[in-house]
Amino acid sequence: MAELDTQLTQTIVECLKYAATGDLPPNTKGGSFVHDPNLAGVDTVKAQVRLRFRNTSGVRMSCVRNLQVSKKKGGPGITMKTLEGVLGVDDEAADPQARAAISTRCAELDVEMASLLGVSRAIIEDVLFCHQEESSWPLAEPAVLKKRFDDIFEVTRYTKALESIRALRKQRAQDARVDEADLRALQQDKERAESVQDKIRVLERALAQKVQDRDELDEALQSKTRANEALYSDAMRFRETLSYAESLEERLALYTEHRDTLKERMTVIDANDTELQRMMDEAPALLASQRERLAHVQSRRDQATTERDTCTEQHETLLREHARLEAAAQAFQHILDEGAATLRDLSADVPMHPSAAQLEAAALSLDSALRTQLREHDARREREVQQASHEEAQREQTVGNLSKKHNDLHARHEQMRTTQDRLRTRITGCEADLAREPPVTEAGALEAAQRRRDALSQQEPDVSELSAVVARLTALQAERDTLTQALATAHEAAEQRAQRAQWTQARDEKQRLHEKKEAQWRAECSAWLGTVPVDIAVARSEAEAAHTAAQARLTSAEEAWQRAAAMYEAQLQRVQEKEAALARLDAAIPPLLGEFASSDEGLRTADEEIQVLRESLGLLEHAAALFGRIRDHGHSRHVCLACNRALSQEDMPAFDAHVAASLQRSQPERIADLQCDLDAWIQQQADVRSAQALEKQRMDVQADFECAQARVNELEQEQKRAQRARDEAHVAALEGQRRSEAVRTLQEEAQRIADLALDVTSIEQRLRALPAADAVDVSPARMESLVQEIQSCQARHSELLAAQTAHRDACVAAEREIHALEMRVAAQRQHAVSRESAQQRLLEYKADATDVSSQLAALATELMELTGPLREAEEALQAFRQERRAADARDGDMRHTLSQRLAMASGVLARVRSAARERDDEALERCTTRLTLAAEALHEARAQSEQADKDVYLLESDMRDTQARSASLADNKRYREVLRDREAVERELRALDLDAAQARHTQASAAYEAARRAEQELSGSAAHVRGEIQGIEAELARRRAELRDEFKDVSERYVAQLVHMKVATMANRDLDTYCGALQQAILQYHSIKMEEVNQTLDYLWKKTYQGTDIDTILVRSDTEGRVSSNGLRSYQYRVCMVKDGVELDMRGRCSAGQKVLACILIRLALADSFGAQCGFLALDEPTTNLDRENVEALAASLVECVPGD
Incomplete structure (x- = not known):
């Protein structure tokens, strides 16, 4: 690797690290690890790193990681993202059925690589x-x-x-303490659950015996009840007969009331039923024919009204058109006069009252002259503007040349000034650096620090004492743990003794409380019941049975009293309602009748007045509007709208007098008064009819009031008897309730006394189950001495550790001091070399500063010489521009004046031509003729409409009479049906034999009372047994609920x-x-x-x-x-x-x-x-x-x- 290129070596190592860990090299987060797309001339560059290796099992693997670098859209820069990586098996000897590859979509590739290489991620990053x-x-x-x-x-x-x-x-230790407490609680619950189960078995046996007794009593009670029901049915037949008779009497009274009501409001027709039915059948046909005639007449009235409205609308439209044409003629003449005045103001030759042709010719001549003047002014102005622009451009060029030369000199001057300031700053900096350079003075301090460091290195602290202290401290802590365990055992034994004493005290207190409560219970039994019962449950059942019987009697009496009270209140309320209704009717009838003595007289008078007023209104309804239009048309057109005769100025007073007289006869005030009178009489007619109906209603209410008053007196006596029976039953029920509550309280107290006895037995069982506590002898003095010795060892241990730490800190401090002194000595030597170079630079800066000062003085002189000519040229240019702006303003005012005069002349010409097009004299004559014809048609349509209204009114009156006749026929038919129903009810009432029914009712009631007493005795016995069963079931349910809710699955738990x-x-x-x-x-x-x-x-x-x-x-x-x-x-x-x-x-x-x-x-x-x-x-x-x-x-x-x- 040493012979390869440096960049290539780094890239290979970076690729190896990236393939193994997924970490990019330092300072490559922005994408510099991949080739730059800008240099390659593409938008996206993709890169791939592939590593082949053998895993810890010797299988050859292949790891492929992919990257992508792209240009950012819409701006400079690049973005890099990681694509999907793959880790797969690349070994021919591998199992072909096994999974061959995984990707970053389903696994963490970095974690898998570290696992396959057999080293941690830290070893890969920091070592390999x-x-x-x-x-x-x-x-x-x-x-x-x-x-x-x-x-x-x-x-x-x-x-x-x-x-x-x-x-x-730690958490499990806390949980263990909680679990231990839960176990103790569960043990107590388990013992209580077993006691409750024993009580449940005893109660179940007692319940089975009581259920058997109850079933036997129920069978006897059912047979007795069936026999009593038969006797009760015989006794109740008389009540049914009596009730039926009362209902017949009520029906008879109702039919009588209905008959009287119908007879009062109708007139009895003397005809048989067949003839009456024939008249009723003919009435609908007659009413239908009247409705058809009314519909036909209403249709003719609607047509006449529509025709009248149409004629009225046409007449009003013609009136508006005639007025518009007259206004247009007057407006045309006004436009001609205004146009002539405007042209004269513009110096045109126009006569005083010109015609349309004369005014148009004068306007055209003035328009041509003004347009010629405007064109000449625009041509002259254009020549002046071109000449001024050329002169202004020459002046601006002169000012620009001078300004450019001045700016160049000023920029050179500022540049030289900046250079001068920069040289001064450099000179000042060099002088300050030379003044700050320190001398080399730290060599001696460095040698002294090295000697101190060597001395500290030879003073290593002894660790043997520290080891001995640690061993002694470990032994003492072990002994302390043993003593702590012994103390815990002693505390547990003490807790057991305290618990035994607490439970013994609780047992004694409960025993005393049990004896005391039992004595109190016996005394209460003697006071409330007179004796101490052998079985309190039996006594409670007997008391509840007696209370139930008394309560039943009270309920029956209460229901009887409530029925009597309800009937009395209802009847009394009915009397009050009838009385209030009579008072309301007495107060309402006189205001409705007014000044009339009776309703019949009022109806006759109202009908006559309404007929007269309607006829008067029919004649005067449309007269006022007609005469008003005739007067307006005569004044505006000088033509009578009624007779179409011309009216001169001499005829106008007679015309106005005739129209005023006609209006006086048909003025709107008179029509309004007649309409108010008609409305008042119609309202009076309705009030009288209402008063007539109220009088009939008052007679019916008076009869009902007298019957209800008699019934109230009878119901009051029945209510008093029922109230006395209810009070007696209430006293008996309160006595039974008091005795039942006393027995129930005694039973509950007996149950609490039994629970106290069970608690005493349970505590004695727990006392016997407590183990004997052994005494443990632990000396507290030994524990205190151990604690003190441990504290002293810990203090000594801390002192030794502090000494060792202080020595190590002193060595480290000496090393740091030596390193700092070495750095300062090296820095001082380097400063001595830089001082000579700073002195040389200072001399060069001063020479440059002298040259720059001389150049600045020459440039300042040239600037002063050029400032005067530049200011004179700028002032001349500013004066020329002001003079040009003033000339432009004068020319603009002149052109604006000419344009305004031309616009006025053109406006006059346009208005005259528009008014001439709108003027139409022939249309005015045609409109006048059509207006006369429309007035005649309107008069005829109004007459037809008034006649149709009269026909409709007559037909409506006939229909109301027919409807009243039909109602009277229906009332006669109903009257005859009521008479027949009343006779049938009277026959049924006479057929009833109430005396025989009363004798049978007396015999059945005597037999029923004896059987009822026997049934009540059986019912009391059965209720007593049921009360006992309910008490046992309640106690059994309480015990089972207690076992289910409080002790559910307690043994399993x-x-x-x-x-x-x-x-x-x-x-x-x-x-x-x-x-x-x-x-x-x-x-x-x-x-x-x-x-x-x-x-x-x-x-x-x-x-x-x-x-x-x-x-x-x-x-x-x-x-x-x-x-x-x-x-x-x-x-x-x-x-x-x-x-x-x-x-x-x-x-x-x-x-x-x-x-x-x-x-x-x-x-x-x-x-x-x-x-x-x-x-x-x-x-x-x-x-x-x-x-x-x-x-x-x-x-x-x-x-x-x-x-x-």
Whole structure:
């Protein structure tokens, strides 16, 4: 490789590293690793790196990585992206059925490459394929060196593994304490569940016996109930008969009321049913014929109205057209007068009242003269502008030449001034540099620092005392752990004794509480029940049965009272409603009648007045509008619109008087008054009709009110009797409820007393199950002495570590001081050389500054001479431009005046021609004739429309009479049907025998009461048994719910928790063992590998290095005082050179060749130790900075290493 081109060597190493790790070389993120598309003349360049190697199993593999570099769209620059990479088998001896290749689409190619090569990623990057720019990392800063070695030893991964194991162990220890508490709780729940199961079995046996008793009572009760139902049916037949009779009476009253109502509002027709039906059948046909006639007459009225509206619209249109034509004639004459005045103002010869032809000729003559003057003015102005522009261009050229010459001189002057300032700055800088140059004064300080460093190197601290202190501290900590375990056992025994005492106290307290509550319960039983029952459940069932019977009686009485109260309230409300309705009707009828004594009189008067008013309005509706149009037409046209006679000025007063008299007879105020009167009478007619209906309604309401008042008195007495029965039943029910609640409370208290007895038994069982606690004798004094001794050993250990650290820090500080002094001495020597060159430059800068000053003075003189002529030329140009702008303004004003006069003349001509085209005298005469004809047609159409309105009104009146006749016929028919229904109800009511039904009802009621009492006794017994069953079922459900909700699967959970706790304890011990073994293995692995690397490095250095100043080199790892929280040591690495048994840090003390050689040999040693399964190493320019002897020795060493490794 040394004979190849340098760039080619770097590229090969970069490709190897990229193929193995996927990392690009330094400073190539923008795409410089691939050929530039701009140099190739294309938009895209694709690159491929292919590496063929053998994996750890000896199979030949091939890795292909692809890249692409493209130009950016719309701008400079390039972009690079990675294409799909492929890793495949390239070996003929491989299994053909196995998978041949994978790509970056389905796998991490970088991870697979490291696995196939048999080395970690850190070895590949820092050892096997290290770039030239990063090859000196073994002699880099301590932080960089530590990071590289930590990556090689994979410290982060092992540290995370240990932290994970310790965190898991800590979490599992907490979980173990929680599991132990859960196990104790489950054991207690298991014991309680067994006690509950025993109680459930006892309750199930009692429940089976009670269910059998209940079934026997239910059968007897059902047979008795069927017999009672038959007796009740016999007793209830009288009530059904009575109810039917009441319903017949209500129907009879309803038919009577309906009959009276119909008779009052109709006139009875004296005809048989056949004749009445015939008249009803004929009424629809008559009404239909009247509707057809009405539709025909309404159609004629609509046609007449449409024709009238059409004639009115045509007449009004002709009136507007006639007015428009007259206005156009007047406007034409006005335009001629205005045009003549305008032309005279423009100096044209026009008469006072010219015709259209005269005015047009004068306008044309004036327009021609003005246009000629405008053309002459424009030609003269154009000549003047060309002459002024030529003169202005000459003046601008003169000013431009002078200004250009002045600017050139000024630029040269500024350039010379800038040069002068730059020379002054350089002179000042050189003088300052010369003043700051320090003398060489650090040589003596450097020798003193080296002597101090040598003295510190000979004062190595003794580590034997530190080892003894560590051993003593370990023994003391082990003894302390043993005593701590013994103390824990003693504390556990003390807790057991305290628990036994606590449970004993709880048992005694519950025993006393049980005896006290039992005595209180017996006293309460004597006070509430009079005796202490043998079975409290039986007593509760009896009390509940009695309470149920009393409650049933109360419910029956309550329902009877509620029915009576509801009927009374409903009837009372009905009476109040009827009374309120009477009051409303009495208040509403007089305002509707007004001044009339009766409704019949009011209706007759209203009909007559409405007929008269409608006839008057029909005659006067259209007269006012007609006379108004006749007056307006006579004044505007001097022609009568009615008779088409011409009117002179002498006829106008008589014409106005005649029209005014006609208007007085048909004025709108009179029509409005008549319409208001008509509306008032129509409203009065409607009010009288409403009053007539209200009078009939009042008579019906008065009859209902009297019947309802009698019924209210009867219902009030029934309500009082029902209320007394309800109060008696309520007292009995309260007594039964009080006794039932007392028995239930006693039963609950008895259950709580039984639970206390069970709790006492359970605590005694737990006391017997507690193991005996053994006494443990642990001396607290010994524990305190151990703690004090451990603290003293730890303090001594800290002092020794601090001393060792202080010594090492002092050595490091001395090394740093020497290095700093060496750098300052070298810098001072370099400054002495640069001082001479600065003095030479200072002399040259001063000579240049003198020449520049003389040139600046000459340029300033020329600028002063040129400033005067330039200012005079600019002032002359500015004066010429002002004079030209004034002339342009004068010419513009003159042309604007001529243009305005020409526009006025053209406007007059256009208006005259437009008005002449719009004028039409013949159209005015034709419009007048058509207006006369339209007035005659309008008069005829109005007469036809009024006649049609009268016909429609007469037909509508006939139809209303026909409809009233039909309603009267229907009421007569309904009246006869009501009479027939009423007679049928009377016959049914007379047929009922109420006395016989009453006798049968009395006999059945007496038999039913005795059977009912027997049924109630059976029902009370059955209710008692059911109450006992409900109590047992409730207790059984409570116990089962308690077993299901609180103790579900408690035995299985207890066994599972016990197994889980035992397995977790064994797993925790295994974790402790594994954590300690892993930590020890990591430490041993590090020490073995470092020893192996140093042995290889010592062999390679002695075989390769040809100098005599360094015997060997080593990689040291310092661990004192650097133990992390996870128990692992944190190492600090450094490369040392050894001479006669003395070690010094190699960084900063070796030459460039020694540095290169040491880095190469360290990489070889690391590759030999960590890359045994990877048989290659790339050296990028290994002979850089090496002399010939070391190059040959390195080559010989490589020749010996390659065949063996």
